[in-house]
Amino acid sequence: MKATCWYGKHDVRVENVPDPKILNARDAIVRVTSTAICGSDLHLYNGLVPGMERGDVLGHEFMGEVVEVGPSVRNLEIGDRVVVPFPIACGMCGACQAERFSLCENTNPNAELAEKLWGHSPAGIFGYSHLVGGFAGGQAELVRVPFADVGPIKITGDLRDEQVLFLSDVLPTGYMAAEMCGIRPGHVVAVWGAGPVGQMAMASARMLRAERVIAIDRFGERLRMARRHAGATDTIDYEEHDVLESLAELTGGRGPDACIDAVGMEAHGHGLLHAHDRVKQALRLETDRPTALRQAIQACANGGTVVIAGVYGGVVDKMPFGSLMNRSLTVRTGQCHVQHYMRPLLACIERGEIDPSFIVTHRLSLEDAARGYELFLHKQDGCTKVVLEAS
Amino acid sequence: MNRTSAPHDGNERGFASRHARASRRQRGLVRSDTLGWLGVGLGLAEVVAPSKLAHLVGMRADQTTRRALRLHGLRELVTGVGVLVAARRGRWLWMRVGGDLLDLGILAITATSRRPTRRPRTLLTALAAVTVLDVLAASRAARGEERSHSTVRALPTQPRTVKAAVTIGRPIEEVYAFWRKLDNLSAVMVHVESIVELDERRSHWTVRGPAGTTLEWDAEITEDRPNEMIAWRSTPEADVRSCGVVHFVPAPGGRGTEIHAQITYDAPGGRVGAMLATLFGREPGQQARGDLRRLKQVLETGEILHSDASIHPRPHPARPPTKRDLVRYGIAPRALEPPEPPIPSEISSFVIFEEIVQ
Ligand SMILES: NC(=O)c1ccc[n+]([C@@H]2O[C@H](COP(=O)([O-])OP(=O)(O)OC[C@H]3O[C@@H](n4cnc5c(N)ncnc54)[C@H](O)[C@@H]3O)[C@@H](O)[C@H]2O)c1
Ligand SMILES: [Zn+2]
Ligand SMILES: [Zn+2]
Numbered sequence: 238m239k240a241t242c243w244y245g246k247h248d249v250r251v252e253n254v255p256d257p258k259i260l261n262a263r264d265a266i267v268r269v270t271s272t273a274i275c276g277s278d279l280h281l282y283n284g285l286v287p288g289m290e291r292g293d294v295l296g297h298e299f300m301g302e303v304v305e306v307g308p309s310v311r312n313l314e315i316g317d318r319v320v321v322p323f324p325i326a327c328g329m330c331g332a333c334q335a336e337r338f339s340l341c342e343n344t345n346p347n348a349e350l351a352e353k354l355w356g357h358s359p360a361g362i363f364g365y366s367h368l369v370g371g372f373a374g375g376q377a378e379l380v381r382v383p384f385a386d387v388g389p390i391k392i393t394g395d396l397r398d399e400q401v402l403f404l405s406d407v408l409p410t411g412y413m414a415a416e417m418c419g420i421r422p423g424h425v426v427a428v429w430g431a432g433p434v435g436q437m438a439m440a441s442a443r444m445l446r447a448e449r450v451i452a453i454d455r456f457g458e459r460l461r462m463a464r465r466h467a468g469a470t471d472t473i474d475y476e477e478h479d480v481l482e483s484l485a486e487l488t489g490g491r492g493p494d495a496c497i498d499a500v501g502m503e504a505h506g507h508g509l510l511h512a513h514d515r516v517k518q519a520l521r522l523e524t525d526r527p528t529a530l531r532q533a534i535q536a537c538a539n540g541g542t543v544v545i546a547g548v549y550g551g552v553v554d555k556m557p558f559g560s561l562m563n564r565s566l567t568v569r570t571g572q573c574h575v576q577h578y579m580r581p582l583l584a585c586i587e588r589g590e591i592d593p594s595f596i597v598t599h600r601l602s603l604e605d606a607a608r609g610y611e612l613f614l615h616k617q618d619g620c621t622k623v624v625l626e627a628s
Numbered sequence: 629m630n631r632t633s634a635p636h637d638g639n640e641r642g643f644a645s646r647h648a649r650a651s652r653r654q655r656g657l658v659r660s661d662t663l664g665w666l667g668v669g670l671g672l673a674e675v676v677a678p679s680k681l682a683h684l685v686g687m688r689a690d691q692t693t694r695r696a697l698r699l700h701g702l703r704e705l706v707t708g709v710g711v712l713v714a715a716r717r718g719r720w721l722w723m724r725v726g727g728d729l730l731d732l733g734i735l736a737i738t739a740t741s742r743r744p745t746r747r748p749r750t751l752l753t754a755l756a757a758v759t760v761l762d763v764l765a766a767s768r769a770a771r772g773e774e775r776s777h778s779t780v781r782a783l784p785t786q787p788r789t790v791k792a793a794v795t796i797g798r799p800i801e802e803v804y805a806f807w808r809k810l811d812n813l814s815a816v817m818v819h820v821e822s823i824v825e826l827d828e829r830r831s832h833w834t835v836r837g838p839a840g841t842t843l844e845w846d847a848e849i850t851e852d853r854p855n856e857m858i859a860w861r862s863t864p865e866a867d868v869r870s871c872g873v874v875h876f877v878p879a880p881g882g883r884g885t886e887i888h889a890q891i892t893y894d895a896p897g898g899r900v901g902a903m904l905a906t907l908f909g910r911e912p913g914q915q916a917r918g919d920l921r922r923l924k925q926v927l928e929t930g931e932i933l934h935s936d937a938s939i940h941p942r943p944h945p946a947r948p949p950t951k952r953d954l955v956r957y958g959i960a961p962r963a964l965e966p967p968e969p970p971i972p973s974e975i976s977s978f979v980i981f982e983e984i985v986q
Pocket of ligand 3 (some may be wrong): 326327328330333334340341342
């Protein structure tokens with residue numbers, strides 16, 4: 238089969254690799270129909286995530302049709318149309334029982350590696366380095382899905398792929414970020430990053446009845462998308478305006494009640510601090526550049542909540558911890574517990590309360606994955622979300 | 629309750645720590661000592677006389693510079709002292725390397741961004757030289773530390789103790805019963821080929837060594853308290869001297885069973901010692917944790933989960949295996965009994981999805 242393989246920084250290739258096989262009793266094999274490139278894939282593409290091997294198959298946001306099931310999968314049949322959540326979860330351990338699926342205790346065969354870096358290991362993830370399992374990913378024609386009786390949900394109606402594909406990752410991720418804000422009537426939520434995750438977070442914050450949602454980014458088309466489709470009430474272009482000043486202005490000096498970092502470890506920025514971060518990141522003394530996160534903390538209202546949806550890998554520098562502590566801020570974060578959110582969010586899509594397909598700007602065939610990565614990395618041609626059609 | 633101490637290891641452990649201290653001293657890294665003192669010296673100078681130092685290297689001695697030099701000096705002092713006194717000085721040396729690189733980076737920026745004067749360049753060269761020294765010393769220390777962890781030389785006289793713990797979401801009776809049927813363990817312990825129970829107390833262990841060799845010995849259970857603990861040791865005539873104890877403890881909050889395992893082993897050197905060293909690897913604790921994690925997987929989900937990479941013994945890209953790989957690694961999934969629902973936990977603090985469904 239054809240699969241998108243990682244070969245190093247800015248080097249992905251679509252290659253022929255062996256077809257996936259059933260390795261465990263609760264596996265299924267899915268023929269991928271649509272798969273997306275995620276902001277998280279860019280961290281791999283930029284060579285910032287440790288634990289990659291040349292030749293790894295990428296991709297963790299995908300859907301398709303079941304073509305084979307393992308001997309113990311009873312809920313799926315060949316031909317079922319399914320969306321697959323990006324964290325792999327067993328459904329049986331303590332974390333899964335508490336519905337914290339991205340913390341499943343049984344799905345990272347390389348837990349020792351993760352423990353070295355992070356103290357304890359989270360769940361395995363498709364196509365996302367050997368730190369989280371070494372599982373082949375879904376930017377391919379076929380993919381093996383472990384614990385297929387726990388993760389995938391069946392799509393029975395006549396919804397298009399693009400309407401349900403993002404149940405796999407960015408929609409629940411954005412929703413979880415908004416939910417973690419603890420939104421109450423009258424709340425103002427600010428979102429750093431108007432990429433797919435930010436867009437979904439803004440739309441969800443509106444669904445959860447935030448009074449105002451402020452989008453922060455530097456790409457005009459993304460900010461316009463936020464206003465037009467995601468319900469943002471205000472936008473800030475951080476190249477034009479000072480973010481902290483603008484936020485104070487927009488909130489009567491209080492600051493937003495909740496701030497969402499939907500940017501992550503590769504924030505873009507200026508000035509001495511940014512130069513410092515770049516040097517340290519290049520020298521591997523700091524793994525992440527937390528420009529947006531620093532701002533989100535400083536901006537947040539006293540007693541407010543900072544939600545980190547953007548992915549961080551290791552250690553960061555110059556965190557305004559005093560601000561966090563002295564102002565009673567709450568921090569909430571995590572890889573999304575996708576399985577927990579898929580069904581209710583599918584119901585929302587079916588009821589027409591949200592249609593996440595508005596983020597798609599580019600549709601390419603799987604063979605063009607390398608071009609998709611380039612477009613998405615540089616946000617060229619208004620690129621906000623690339624969907625690869627596999628078959 | 630002292631639940632993790634093994635009843636058999638008293639003397640051996642005292643010996644082990646004495647041995648470790650001695651070998652640490654022998655690692656005598658003259659050069660890293662020198663670097664340590666150098667760091668302390670420079671650090672002191674920077675803290676005590678920042679202005680003089682600033683002039684010396686061609687910087688303006690304004691307040692910022694003095695402050696920066698003092699901070700820098702503090703760092704030099706800390707890492708320098710670390711290198712001199714710490715047990716695992718390799719880490720401190722690598723920290724020094726990190727600091728050097730940071731300095732180099734900052735200096736490189738100042739040297740290129742403003743009009744470069746000659747002195748920052750001289751400083752750059754000097755710093756680069758220090759960095760090279762630090763890297764050399766650090767990598768040498770790393771090699772030294774590795775050697776003392778893994779090789780044949782370290783093992784023969786040095787009994788080692790490995791501890792590991794895991795929590796399994798199953799009732800204590802089930803976990804104990806699974807462990808007590810020793811053959812079950814061979815499926816989760818990667819290097820164990822088979823465990824044959826000879827009678828109520830004695831068992832025969834076969835373990836895979838490097839390059840197709842095997843190692844065998846008999847073990848006997850010395851204490852067995854159902855649903856509480858099992859202790860064992862190798863029989864006196866065995867080549868491999870080892871003993872171990874595992875405790876089963878109810879996890880708080882109804883979260884199932886905690887397993888606390890401790891194994892002490894010792895081998896008489898030569899071939900057996902070498903094999904054991906390879907078996908337990910550089911980090912025997914990690915090996916043991918991995919074994920317990922696989923035990924948890926089997927008890928909670930019914931089998932051990934493979935990833936596309938993990939089925940290979942060596943690093944391998946995460947891409948599907950070939951048919952030949954499946955045969956080679958003996959992977960043929962069988963139907964499992966549907967796993968019973970796990971015991972309900974009293975602990976579930978996660979906010980359950982409520983707001984969206986209106
Ligand atoms: N927690 C999860 O489960 C989860 C799931 C999916 C993605 N993510 C992470 O979410 C983040 C965003 O993903 P995406 O798909 O939207 O990626 P993306 O690259 O399309 O979006 C990032 C956006 O942030 C903007 N940005 C960069 N620097 C900024 C700054 N200093 N201030 C404000 N905005 C800035 C960029 O212009 C871009 O529009 C990534 O880190 C990704 O790894 C997390
Ligand atoms: Zn993602
Ligand atoms: Zn689980």
